Amino acid sequence: MTHAKHPGEPLQTAHDSLDPADWQALRTQAHAMLDDILDYQQRIRVRPVWQTIPDELRLAYRQPLSTEATPLDELHRQFMHDILPYAVGNAHPGFMGWVHGGGTPVGMLAEMLSAGLNANLGGRDHMPVELERQMVRWVRDLFDFPAEASGLFVSGTSMANLLGLLVARQSVLPAVRTQGIEHARLVAYTSSCAHVSLKQAMEIAGLGNDNLRQIPIDADFRMDVTALRNAIAADRAAGLTPFFIAGTAGTVNTGAIDDLNALADLAADEKLWLHVDGAFGALAKLSPELAPLLSGIERADSLAFDFHKWGQVPYDAGFILVRDGRLHLDTFAAPAAYLQREARGMAANSPWPCDYGPELSRSFRALKTWFTLRSYGAGKIGASVAHTCEVARHLRDRIAAEPTLELMAPVALNIVCFRYRADDALNQRILVAVQESGIAAPSSTHLNGRFAIRAAIVNHRTTASDVDAMLEAVLRYGNEFTGVT
Numbered sequence: 001m002t003h004a005k006h007p008g009e010p011l012q013t014a015h016d017s018l019d020p021a022d023w024q025a026l027r028t029q030a031h032a033m034l035d036d037i038l039d040y041q042q043r044i045r046v047r048p049v050w051q052t053i054p055d056e057l058r059l060a061y062r063q064p065l066s067t068e069a070t071p072l073d074e075l076h077r078q079f080m081h082d083i084l085p086y087a088v089g090n091a092h093p094g095f096m097g098w099v100h101g102g103g104t105p106v107g108m109l110a111e112m113l114s115a116g117l118n119a120n121l122g123g124r125d126h127m128p129v130e131l132e133r134q135m136v137r138w139v140r141d142l143f144d145f146p147a148e149a150s151g152l153f154v155s156g157t158s159m160a161n162l163l164g165l166l167v168a169r170q171s172v173l174p175a176v177r178t179q180g181i182e183h184a185r186l187v188a189y190t191s192s193c194a195h196v197s198l199k200q201a202m203e204i205a206g207l208g209n210d211n212l213r214q215i216p217i218d219a220d221f222r223m224d225v226t227a228l229r230n231a232i233a234a235d236r237a238a239g240l241t242p243f244f245i246a247g248t249a250g251t252v253n254t255g256a257i258d259d260l261n262a263l264a265d266l267a268a269d270e271k272l273w274l275h276v277d278g279a280f281g282a283l284a285k286l287s288p289e290l291a292p293l294l295s296g297i298e299r300a301d302s303l304a305f306d307f308h309k310w311g312q313v314p315y316d317a318g319f320i321l322v323r324d325g326r327l328h329l330d331t332f333a334a335p336a337a338y339l340q341r342e343a344r345g346m347a348a349n350s351p352w353p354c355d356y357g358p359e360l361s362r363s364f365r366a367l368k369t370w371f372t373l374r375s376y377g378a379g380k381i382g383a384s385v386a387h388t389c390e391v392a393r394h395l396r397d398r399i400a401a402e403p404t405l406e407l408m409a410p411v412a413l414n415i416v417c418f419r420y421r422a423d424d425a426l427n428q429r430i431l432v433a434v435q436e437s438g439i440a441a442p443s444s445t446h447l448n449g450r451f452a453i454r455a456a457i458v459n460h461r462t463t464a465s466d467v468d469a470m471l472e473a474v475l476r477y478g479n480e481f482t483g484v485t
């Protein structure tokens with residue numbers, strides 16, 4: 001360690017530190033990297049959405065780890081050449097596959113600041129934790145949850161669904177943390193269109209996915225509440241213990257929103273926990289015109305959703321909101337000598353975020369979310385949510401006007417499922433051709449046993465002309481493959 005000789009003279013970098021010897025050179029390099037990634041975002045429209053990774057490139061990334069240093073400008077060059085062009089393309093307006101957010105330049109810059117600060121959001125008394133608490137209060141207010149409600153940033157809705165299920169399990173098995181689930185025969189309910197992460201949550205919680213009932217859906221792809229009531233009665237009659245209903249606000253297949261008020265009524269009658277998976281759909285709350293569709297969401301016991309989908313925050317930023325904050329704490333808080341809390345000093349201001357989930361070290365997800373909501377304004381994020389639904393309706397109307405195309409499900413929000421009037425195999429071929437063309441990237445699903453091309457409009461950059469280009473590509477390949485000219 002070398003020390004400055006005079007006050008004001010900078011400390012020299014210790015030879016084993018990872019800081020640069022030449023900060024000025026690093027700054028120049030850093031600005032070049034920033035410019036390149038801003039160029040990527042600014043000019044993304046002129047790129048293909050996605051392209052196949054060349055075989056040589058894949059192979060080049062199977063080398064053993066070297067002990068030698070590589071200059072930063074060389075790594076930057078490799079990133080630009082090898083990695084950036086072969087990303088999945090969800091920042092691109094032509095990306096309509098699965099349910100991916102587009103991200104924003106502001107979110108990216110916030111992520112940079114957060115990486116530089118390198119804050120650990122597990123706990124302790126510092127402003128980053130206060131910022132996360134501010135976000136928790138905003139989320140609580142947005143969804144009209146009570147003051148005792150608690151919340152936590154997590155990686156995504158898969159994790160948030162698991163946490164919601166674990167808090168619900170705690171509510172029926174208060175001794176579960178010491179005694180395990182013993183012989184509890186707990187049964188959970190969701191719709192046949194629910195996300196697979198709920199099934200995985202049952203597995204991880206030790207409850208078994210056989211005990212997740214997948215309730216049939218109605219013509220609008222919403223959970224059939226009568227069938228749900230009957231399933232609960234049948235399970236009770238068989239000596240099992242129903243405990244958990246997971247409704248969905250925006251299913252991944254079609255964007256359908258379960259009747260949340262009917263589910264809340266039934267959950268109240270039956271004294272069951274109501275969880276809502278609102279992965280992307282919950283943020284429709286930010287749009288005054290769409291918010292009424294979510295009526296009943298404020299009655300949930302727990303709500304899982306993502307800021308990285310419709311909220312456009314860069315990956316990852318999921319969230320779990322729990323009505324009963326005390327129960328949430330009881331589910332996870334774990335005393336340990338090295339995590340001792342104090343009234344003053346750095347170990348003050350308990351409970352900490354780590355008391356609300358299984359993770360101790362946690363990243364500063366709240367910062368990019370706060371920057372996004374503050375910089376654009378919550379109203380503008382809501383308007384972009386509403387805009388994606390408008391684009392989806394435009395696509396729906398265009399499909400309805402094309403005799404060779406068939407709409408496969410009602411368009412509740414931003415997801416449009418359709419197919420070329422031909423068999424499954426041909427539609428599969430069309431989908432791959434469109435993806436490989438680089439023009440657009442829809443994905444697929446099966447609805448009532450039939451293959452569907454699925455366009456989920458989530459990216460704030462996607463416009464009517466982008467879905468037009470996708471549709472024209474589908475028609476062109478469909479006509480070509482069926483020999484229509």
Ligand SMILES: *Cc1c(COP(=O)(O)O)cnc(C)c1O
Pocket residue numbers: 099155156157158159195197248250251252277278279280306318
């Ligand atoms: C995306 C999605 C999930 C999973 O969320 P992740 O953030 O990918 O973990 C769960 N449910 C629904 C309805 C989704 O759309």
